[in-house]
Amino acid sequence: MSMNTQGRPTGVGTVGTGASGSALIPDEPLLFEIGDTEHSGVDLPEVTLSNDRLGGFGRKTKLDLAGLTEPEAMRHYVRLSRMNHSIDSGMYPLGSCTMKHNPRLNEKMARLPGFSDIHPLQPVSTVQGALDMMNQLSHWLLTLTNTAAVALSPKAGAHGELLGMMAIKAAQEARGQAHRNVVLVPDSAHGTNPATAAFLGYLVKSVPAREDGTVDVEAVKAALSPDVAAIMLTNPNTCGLFEPQVIEIAKAVHDAGAFFYCDGANFNAIMGVVRPGDLGIDAMHINLHKTFSTPHGGGGPGAGPVVLSEALAPFAPVPFVRKGADGLELVEHIEGSALGRVTAFHGQMGMYVRALTYMLSHGGDGLAQAAQDAVLNANYIKARLQHIFSVPFPDYPTMHEALFDDSFLKETGVSTLDFAKALIDEGFHPMTMYFPLVVHGAMLIEPTESESKQTLDRFCAVMAELANDALAGNKERFTSAPTKAPRRRLDETRAARQPVLKWEKPADLPQAAE
C-alpha cells in the first residue's frame, strides 16, 4: 500500500509496489477506513421502546463503531486472511507449538447443534449427551496418561498449569505444608511455568541442566529442600529430549515431600507410547490445541485439561461428571472443596468435541503411530541437517522437535532471526527462535507427524541451501529478508515506544495528518 507520512493508506486495496506486491494479495484498509456508523451488514427490525426499563442508565455517548455491509465484510476478512500463513497453506515448523493438521471433521462435529447450541446451565437432564462426551474424552485422557483423575475445565495450557499448581498448593496445605513456598523450574522451561508459579506466590528457583540438555537427578536432589512445594518439569523437554532420569527425579521429588508438575505441552511425542503416569507425575496439562489437533485459531482458543495422580485427585476443581442414579451427573459444587473453580461453566466444550473426534478417528493405534511419526520426522530433519547446522545436544535422539543453535552462523553476520526471515521468502514459516533460552540463538523445529517426506525433503533442501548461502557470505539475502511477504520487517521498537493500540479518526489525532 502506498502510504502518506502518517502511515495512512491512500486507497482501497492498492497492490503493493515493492517486490512483495502481488496482484492477489492487495493491501487492505482498516475496517474503520471502509465502513461508517450507518452501514450495517445485519438486518434487524427497528422497534419502538415506549416504556424502557433502563432506569436512566441508557447510553448517551456515541459508539462511533464502523459497520460494513455483508459483501464489504466478506471481502475485508477474505483479503486480510490472505496475508496470513497457515498450516493448511504451508509447513509451520514452530517448535513447542505442535502445528499439526486440523481435520475438518472435527469442525463439523463441533458445529452439530446438539453440541454448539446447548447452554451450560440448562437442566442436566437435557445434556446427557454432552456429559457422556466429556466422560468419553476423560476416559481417553486417563487411559493415555495412566492417571487417576482429570480436570477438563482449563482454558489453555497456562490455565492448566495454574490449576495444577493450585491443586498442589491445596494438597500441601492439607498436609500441613503451607509453608512450602519454592517451586523448582529448569531454565529451559516455557515462560508460562515460572509465570504460573509466581502468579501463585511461589518463589521460582532454577534447576541447572546438564551439558547434554537434560536434567540431572542429582541437581534436583541438591535443589530440593523442605521449602520446595513442587518441581515443574517439561517432558519431553523443550530441547526436544526425553528426560532419561524422569523416574528417578519423580522419586526424589516425592521423597522430599514435593509434587511433580509435568508440563505436557510436548505430549505429542509420546502419546500412546509412554504414559506419564508411569513416570511418577502428579499433575500434567494436555494442550488439546496441540496434541489433539484443535486448531490454533491465530492465538486460541485452546483447552488445557489436567490429569492428576491419586495424591492430587481430591483437589480437583469443579465441575466434573460422574455416574448418578438417573444417568450422568454434573458436579458443580463440593462442600468445603479446596479449589473451587477456575472458570465459569464447564470449560472448552467446543474443543472437547474436536479432540474426541480426533481420538476416535486415529484410534489408540493411530495416536501411537502419530507420535512415532512425529519423532521420526524430527529425527529425519536432524539427520539431514546436522552436518551443516550446529546441534547443541547430540547425545540423544531427539523426540518430536529438532534443536539447533546459531554457532554455525558465527562468522556470517547472519543472526537466527535473519535466517528465519529468509525462510519466509522460501514459502516456509520460520521455526521457533531463541527458545529454549538455554541455547544460544536457538532454532527449534517441530515438523509434527502431519508433514510428508516430500515436504520434509524440500524443507531440508531449502534449509541447507540457506545455510550454505549464509556461509558463502551472502549476508544481504538474510538481513533484508523477507522481500516476498506482504510486509518487510516491521519496526517493533517503534510499536513499543509509541504504542498505537487502537484506531483514531485522523481528525481526532493530536497531530493531524500532514
Place this chain on the structure above:
Amino acid sequence: MSMNTQGRPTGVGTVGTGASGSALIPDEPLLFEIGDTEHSGVDLPEVTLSNDRLGGFGRKTKLDLAGLTEPEAMRHYVRLSRMNHSIDSGMYPLGSCTMKHNPRLNEKMARLPGFSDIHPLQPVSTVQGALDMMNQLSHWLLTLTNTAAVALSPKAGAHGELLGMMAIKAAQEARGQAHRNVVLVPDSAHGTNPATAAFLGYLVKSVPAREDGTVDVEAVKAALSPDVAAIMLTNPNTCGLFEPQVIEIAKAVHDAGAFFYCDGANFNAIMGVVRPGDLGIDAMHINLHKTFSTPHGGGGPGAGPVVLSEALAPFAPVPFVRKGADGLELVEHIEGSALGRVTAFHGQMGMYVRALTYMLSHGGDGLAQAAQDAVLNANYIKARLQHIFSVPFPDYPTMHEALFDDSFLKETGVSTLDFAKALIDEGFHPMTMYFPLVVHGAMLIEPTESESKQTLDRFCAVMAELANDALAGNKERFTSAPTKAPRRRLDETRAARQPVLKWEKPADLPQAAE
C-alpha cells in the same frame, strides 16, 4: 516454480523467482506429482469378497490413480485456491456474468440435511418440504416476471435456452407450423443463442442492430417471414441497453406467427422493476447463478429456470409440482407430453434453495433496490470514465453494465487484451473483452450492486490512470502485463496446437524428460 525444459516442476511449493513470486502463493505440483497409488486420505475397512457377483466383469486393468492423505490434500487444494481471483477477494467486473456477492446463509441453508440429504426418487410423501420450496421459488419467479408457467429443471442458462426453444418448436408443431425453420438472432447475442438454435436444427438468421446499439422493430419486421419460428432477443441486451422497442418487437413477432424467446441473463438490471411478461415475451431463462446469487463455482453449477407465457405453458417439460389431494404432487410424466424431460430428476435443487433464501432475504423491495443499484453502479462507472474511454452507444443511459470500445486506444499499440491484463496487476479482475461482437475491442463492465462506491471509485481511478498511461505511450506496461500474478501470459496457441489434456507419467511420455 522453476521448471526444467519439459515444463515439469522441480520441487514442492517452490516460490517463484520472478516478480510474481510471493511467499504466500508458492507454486504447487500436480496431485499426481505429490501422491501415489498407495496413499489415501479415506479410511475404509478392507473386506473379503469371497463370492462376488461381478460375473467376470471385474477390473483387470490398474487405475493408476494418485491419492493424498488428508493433510496433503488440504494443503494441495488450499494452495491451488490461493492462485485464484474470486468475487470474495476482489471486484470481478465481468460483463454479462453478474458476479455479485454470494451470501453464505444460502450455502448454509442448502446444506441442511432436509435439502441436501434427500433423494430425488424417494416417496413424494417424504419430500413435501422440498416440493413446497420449489413451489415458493416458482411463485417468486412467476411474480417477478408476470408469466404463466415456469420450468425449473434446466441446469444452466444455455440449458434453459434449449428447453425454451424446444417448447417453441413443439408449440409450432402443435400449430401445424413445423416447417418454420428459421430463428432470428441479433449479432450482439451471446454465443449460446445461435448455438442453441442450431442445436435444434434451426437456421440462424441475424438481425442487424441500429447505430445506437438497439434493435430496430422495422429490421425485425423485415426479417420476419413465414419460415421464422422465433426470435431470440436479449433484454437488457448485451450492450447493456434496454431495448426501447421491445413491446413493438414482441407484437411484430407474434403477428408473424413466431415466438419471442428472451435471453434473461441480464435480468439483474430489472428484477422487481420491469416484468418481462409485460413486454410480451414467450419464454425466458433466468440464471439463478447470476441474478439470484448462487455462486459461480469456477464454472458452475448453475440453474436456468425458464418462465413461459400462456401460449407456451402447455409445452412445459416434466417434472413440475402441483397441489394434489394429499398435499403437493410431483408430476413426472404426462401422457403424450410434447416435450418430455430435459434432465434426469428435478433439476438443480441445491440452487433453488440458495436462490429462494436470497429472495427471502432481499424481499421484493430489496430485489428492486438491488436492480436499481446495479444500474446506478454501471452508470456511475460510465459517467466517470466516458471522458477518457470511448463509449460506442452514448444515446441511452446504460443498464447494469457499461460498454466501451477500443477506439480510445487506437494510436497506443495497446490492445483491449493488453489493457485488461494490466488491470490484473492493479488487483482487479478484467472486464469481459471482445464481447459483444458488434463493438470493436469491446470492454464490457458489470459492477453489479455488490460493489461499494469506495471500490467503484478506486476502480475508476485505476482505469483512468491506466488509460492515461496507455495514451502517454507507456505500451510496455500493458504488453508485458501481468507481472504480479501467479503466472505471466500463457501460450494459448501452444495449448491448442499440441493439446496436453491430461497428466502422463514422465516415463510414459513419448519423448522422455531431457
Place this chain on the structure above:
Amino acid sequence: MRYLPHSEHERADMLGVIGAADIDALFSAVPKSALKSFDLGLPAHQPEFLVEAHMRALAAKNHAAGDGPFFVGAGAYRHHVPATVDHLIQRSEWLTAYTPYQPEISQGTLQMLFEFQTQVAKIMGMDVANASLYDGSTGTAEAVLMARRLTKKHKIVLSGGLHPHYRDVVKAYLKDDPDLICLSPSPEGQGDILQQIDGNTAAIVIQTPDFYGHLRDLKSAAEAAHAQGALLIVVVTEVVSLGLLEAPGALGADIVVAEGQSIGNALNFGGPYLGLMATRKEFIRQMPGRLCGETVDADGNRGFVLTLSTREQHIRREKATSNICTNSGLCALAFSIHMGLLGEAGFVRLARLNHFNAIKLADALAGVPGVDVLNKTFFNEMTIRTPQPAAGLVERLARRCILAGVPVSRLLPGDATVENLIILAATELTTDADIAALAAALTEELA
C-alpha cells in the same frame, strides 16, 4: 439491506456524478407502461434469522436419508463425502470464482480441472475427458449427438437397461427422430441390442451396471458395433462401480458418459450433479464442453488454460459442438478432491465395500418370503420382484421410516410388467442393522 453497500446519501452523490435527476431517469428506455407499473405483493426483506427459520421449517418437512434405513439409488447414490471436501469447496477462491477465462489469476481452478480430467480419463480407461457436463443424462444426449457428428450416420440404439430418465432426455434432445431406437425395458438384464446394429448405426448406448443393477457385457458390444462402423457409448450412473469393474475403455468403449455425483457430491434431491465424459484422443474435436490443457507462460513456467475452444459456443456460435456454457465446475472440484483423497487404494476399497454390503442386502432380500432378486450380477444395486405392487409397498415402508428403494413403476408408469419391481441400492453407509430392519419390515408387510 445487508447485501447492498450504498447508503442513501451515496446513491444521491452517484446520481449527481451521473447527472441524473433520479434513479428512474436511468430507466428511461423502458416503456412507461412497464416500469414499476405493478405491486409485486412479495414479502419485504427479512433478518437473516427469520429467513433461516423459514428455510429450516421447509427442510424439516422432508425425511432426510440419514433419518433411517435407506436403500434408494436408481441413478443417484448416498455415499459419505469427507468433511474435507465440503469444507474446501466452500473456500471463497473456489466457490466465488468465475469460469477461468483469465488464466493468470485462475491457475487454481485450471490446474484442478487438468487433474480432474486426468482422474476421469484414468477411471474410465480413456484417452481424454472434458471438464464436466451438467449431469449423466444430458451427457448421454450430448454423446449421442457427438457420435452422429463423428460417424456422420444417424441411427442410435438405446439399450433397454438405460435409465428411463436418460432415455427421456435423449428423446427430448432428438425430438421425434425416427432413427432413434429405444429398446423396451429389460429388468431381467436381457438384451437384444447387438441385433439392432446395422450399417446406418451411429452408436449403441449401453449402461452398466444397468438401471436394474445388472452388469452388461461391453466387450462383445464394442466388437459388434465396431464391426459395423458404429460407436459404443457406455453410460455409468454409479461411478463408484469403476473401482471394481473393468474400465469401459479397456473393453472398447468409444465414448463413456457417467454421472459423477457419487464421488464428492450429496444427493441434493437430484441436482446439482456432475456429467463426466471421456473419449478417444482422435475424437476430441467433436467433444462438447470445456477442456483444460497444459502450456507455458511468458517466463516458460508450466501453466494451464482452457483450450480447443473453437468447439465451443462462445467462439463458434451456431457451429459449436454444443451450446453448453456454465457446466458443473464446483461439483467437478468436489469429485476431484474426493477422488484425490481416495486415490487408487481408497477408491478400490470403497467399491469393494459397496459390493460387499450389496451382497449382504441381496442375500437378505432373497430370504424374504415372496421376494425374488432378479440379478445374477450386480455391483451395489439390484431389482426385486415382490408379490404386491411396488409403489404402495414402498410407501408403507416409508411410513415405517424405511426408504426401501425405487418402485420401477415410478419411472415407467403404466407398464404392467414392472409394476411389482423395486430397485434397491446399498453403499458403504448401509449397515447390517439397516438391512435387518428392511428385511423384517418387508417380511411383515408381505405376510
Place this chain on the structure above:
Amino acid sequence: MRYLPHSEHERADMLGVIGAADIDALFSAVPKSALKSFDLGLPAHQPEFLVEAHMRALAAKNHAAGDGPFFVGAGAYRHHVPATVDHLIQRSEWLTAYTPYQPEISQGTLQMLFEFQTQVAKIMGMDVANASLYDGSTGTAEAVLMARRLTKKHKIVLSGGLHPHYRDVVKAYLKDDPDLICLSPSPEGQGDILQQIDGNTAAIVIQTPDFYGHLRDLKSAAEAAHAQGALLIVVVTEVVSLGLLEAPGALGADIVVAEGQSIGNALNFGGPYLGLMATRKEFIRQMPGRLCGETVDADGNRGFVLTLSTREQHIRREKATSNICTNSGLCALAFSIHMGLLGEAGFVRLARLNHFNAIKLADALAGVPGVDVLNKTFFNEMTIRTPQPAAGLVERLARRCILAGVPVSRLLPGDATVENLIILAATELTTDADIAALAAALTEELA
C-alpha cells in the same frame, strides 16, 4: 490412517537416513519399563463416517436450544450469529494460523486484532483493550490482580450482583485471601458495596446488568471508589447490553471486563468463550494479555505487530503480568466480524430488540399468577420469584420442551433465600410464541 502421510516404505527410508534400526531406537531415552509397556485397550482407528455416526448419536442426546422455547442466560446468551461469521472463521488462513509472532506473514491476524481492540475499546468507552483473555470469569480475576498491582493495595470487594461463578474464580485465584470481601447475593438488586470502600481498597467489582438482571449505578460507584484511591472494575456478562446502556468508561470505570460470547460466538455448552478487557491508557503496562500495535515496515508501509510484550510470560517469565499465553484468538475474530457487520447502527438495533423482547417477557411473566418479577430495571434478563422451588419447576418445564431459565439455586445451592428464584433471558431470537408458551406452561405448572 488418513491423517498420516507416510507409507511404510517411506518410514523405512527415513529410518535409514537417520541410521536407526527401528522406531524404538529413537525412544532410547525412555526408561524400558515405560515404553510401550501396556495395552491401552482403546478402540482402533475408524472410518470418518463411523466417527461421525458416533458423535451424532451423542449430540442427539442433548436438547438443543433451537429445539423449543429457550430462556436460559445467566452469563451465556443465545444470539443469532450471521452465517458469514462462521464461514469466515473457518477459512484456513484464520483457523489454522498460530499466534502472529511473525508479523510479515501474519498481517491478517494482526490487523484484525488491531480492529478488534478498537471495537472493544469503543463499546466500553475506554482508551485501550487487549487482544482477548479466556473468558469473562478469568478476566475478572485478572482484573482484580491488575488492580492490586496498580494500586499496590489489597482489599477487593465483589458485589453481591457478581455472577457466582465469577466470584468463585476470583476466590480460587486469590485463594484464602483475607482481603477479598464477597458481599452476599443480592437478588433484589440491593447493594452495600460503597460502604465497604476504605483506604486499603484496591478495587470494587460491580457487574451490570448484574447476575439477576438489575442495572447498577456505576457513576456513584466510580466516584466513591476514586474518592478512596480505589479502582472501579466493571463486569459485563451480556455485551449486547452496551448497545443500549451507557459505556462504563463514560461513567468512570477503570477496568472493564466482559464476556464477549454474545457477539459472534455460539453457546457451546460454556466454551470456548471470549474475555474482553479494556482500561485506561496509563494502566496499559499492568494489563495482562496480548496487545497489537501499529507500526511501519522497512519500506515505510503501515503494519501491525504484537507489542509491549515485556508484560508477558514469554519475555518476563516470573515477572509477567499474567501467565496467559494462548487466548481466544478465533473467538475474537468471530466477535470482530460480527461487530463489523453490525456497526453502530446494527449493534444499537440489536440491543433495542433484545430489550424490547425482554420487556414482553417481563410483562408476560408478571401476568402469571403467583410469579413476581423482581426487577425494576433490566436489559434482557430478569429474576422471578415463584411459589415453588425453582429447580423442580425448571425441570418439569424442560420435560415440556421449554428451557425456562436458570434456577438460582443451581449456582447458589443451599441458600434458602434464593431457592424459588429463576433467572430468565430474552434475546432477538425470542418469539412471541415462545413467550406465550412459557407463560401458559408456567401457569399450568403453578396452578
